[in-house]
Amino acid sequence: MHEISLLENVREILQDHAKTQQFKQVKKITLEIGLLSCVEPEALRFGFDAVMKDSLAENAELIVTEQEGVGLCDQCKKQVPIASLYDPCVLCDNPFVTVTQGNEMKIKNLIVI
């Protein structure tokens, strides 16, 4: 359940931004989670309220946008969709595809007051 640790990181990042950008409350937070990252969006949603309790993001709305996995096939050199880190190329069946998108897990933006 490292999603809890990640959410604790999010809470700290929010505190830092609250200082530099001068806000008191987070109303909405948008996270971008790649489908090849080791984060389970459902687990983030599940733990969010508990971790944000008594922080400036208490009762904030959580939006999780998911990024599809994309890789570059080492053989046919085409960009292809991948659903897991070990998916072969859908075009030429070569097993070696280098991930180019889908590993990210970021805080995209905030709505604050």
Add this chain to the structure above:
Amino acid sequence: MCGICGCGQTEQKHSHHHDHQPNHADTERLIKVEQDLLSKNNRYADQNRAYFKQHNIFTINLVSSPGAGKTTLLVETINALKEQLAIAVIEGDQQTEHDADRIRATGIPAIQINTGRACHLDAHGIGHAVMDLKLKPNSFLAIENVGNLVCPSSFDLGEAHKVVVLSVTEGDDKPLKYPDMFYAADLMLINKTDLLPYVDFDVDKCIQYAKQVNPDIEVIQLSATKGNNFMAWVSWINKRSL
């Protein structure tokens, strides 16, 4: 070490409150952040990595599921290397000092980090443990992570390499079941090979699965308890820590 968190420093409390702050009260606004969820951990990891580089400390992050033989492997590694190389160990477990005690019995300094409910070590805790250990320059530091093939894969500790241990008493398809860890590791040790005659573990298939997830992963097959091919692992460390 902890220039980022400033922990250990006296906290400065500012009581002078300003009532004349810019008036954006109750006006909603959008702030673009674009920051990685792991950015804090990664900053600590970068700091650790810079420290290791400066003092020429070769650091590995040893990961596996519980029971793959990480501690036994470390004890035997220490016994093979301690005459020629300064070694220190950081042990991560949710509870108990058992593993650090086993390491200290070899005469090597070890610090136990109990992560409590957390399922992995993080770079901040490692930074503090490194300070407490007073590492020697030109040495080898082994970090034994919490037994878990999932969570430790995302937390960079500042190590040179993640080394994943998979024992033949587990399934040979673990690289596919837990791809994140095998994707993050640079070396896979297939341990307990002395038990191969008694278990249904296909070594070739296991290596093929691991390479499917991570084509660049190196593989060494060994038995830590019986010593089979153990020197291949010892020289892997030796080559990199000199």
